[in-house]
Amino acid sequence: MATTTTTPPRVNLSDKIREALEEEIISGKLYAGCSIDEQELMERFEVSRTPAREAIQQLATAGLVEMVPRHGAVVATLSLTEYVAMLEMLTELEGLAARLSARRMPAAxxxxxQASFQACETAAAKDDSVAYEEANRWFHQTIYDGSLNEVLARQLRQMRLRMRHPQRSLFDRPNRVRNSLAEHQDIMKAILDGDEDAADRHMCRHISSGGNVYVDAVARGSVPRG
Structure with missing residues (x-):
C-alpha cells in the first residue's frame, strides 16, 4: 500500500523576521530611532540578504521603520501631531470593535x-505597570477578535503597534492604571450585557482619556515623545 507523505508548510522567512522585530518594538527593546542593521539580521536569523531586506521593507510599509539616508533603517519616531491624528482614528475604531463585540462576541x-480583566486586576493590585500593559494588550486584542471582523481587527493591531511606544508610557503616569482598570470594567460589563451603545461609549471615553494623558504629559515635557 502506497504511503502518503505530508509536506510541511513552507516557512516564510521574511515574515518570521518581521514578527520578531514587531515583538521587540512592542516590548521596547527596539525603541524610536534605534537602528536595524540588515547584516545583523542575516547573521541572527541565519538567512540570506533577501528575506532580511524584505522584512525591513514590510516594516517600512507599515510605518514602523523609516529609511534614513546614510543611516539605513531605523525604528520610526511618532510625532505628537501624528499621534493625535492616529488617536482620533483609534478612538472611533476601538469603539466600533466594542460595539460589534457586544453584538456578537462568542462565548469562548x-x-x-473576563480572564484578561482579571489579569489587569492582578497587575494593578501589585502596582506592576509592565504586567498591566501586557494584560491591557490582551484585553483589547480579545475585543478585536470578538468583533468577528478581521479587517477591523487587523487595522487596529497595526495602529496599536505603530503607537506602542507612547502607549507603554501611559501606565507609569499617576493613577492611570487605576483609572484604566475602572474603564475596563465598564467596557467589559457593557459587552457582556450586550449593550452596544454603552460598549461603544465607554471604549471611546477610555481611549480618549488614555491618549490625552500622554498628550498632556508631552506638552509638560514630563515624558519623551514617541
Missing part, C-alpha cells in the same frame, strides 16, 4: 475577556 472569547 467572553471568557477570555
Amino acid at each position: 472569547l467572553r471568557r477570555d475577556l
Whole structure:
C-alpha cells in the first residue's frame, strides 16, 4: 500500500523576521530611532540578504521603520501631531470593535475577556505597570477578535503597534492604571450585557482619556515623545 507523505508548510522567512522585530518594538527593546542593521539580521536569523531586506521593507510599509539616508533603517519616531491624528482614528475604531463585540462576541472569547480583566486586576493590585500593559494588550486584542471582523481587527493591531511606544508610557503616569482598570470594567460589563451603545461609549471615553494623558504629559515635557 502506497504511503502518503505530508509536506510541511513552507516557512516564510521574511515574515518570521518581521514578527520578531514587531515583538521587540512592542516590548521596547527596539525603541524610536534605534537602528536595524540588515547584516545583523542575516547573521541572527541565519538567512540570506533577501528575506532580511524584505522584512525591513514590510516594516517600512507599515510605518514602523523609516529609511534614513546614510543611516539605513531605523525604528520610526511618532510625532505628537501624528499621534493625535492616529488617536482620533483609534478612538472611533476601538469603539466600533466594542460595539460589534457586544453584538456578537462568542462565548469562548467572553471568557477570555473576563480572564484578561482579571489579569489587569492582578497587575494593578501589585502596582506592576509592565504586567498591566501586557494584560491591557490582551484585553483589547480579545475585543478585536470578538468583533468577528478581521479587517477591523487587523487595522487596529497595526495602529496599536505603530503607537506602542507612547502607549507603554501611559501606565507609569499617576493613577492611570487605576483609572484604566475602572474603564475596563465598564467596557467589559457593557459587552457582556450586550449593550452596544454603552460598549461603544465607554471604549471611546477610555481611549480618549488614555491618549490625552500622554498628550498632556508631552506638552509638560514630563515624558519623551514617541
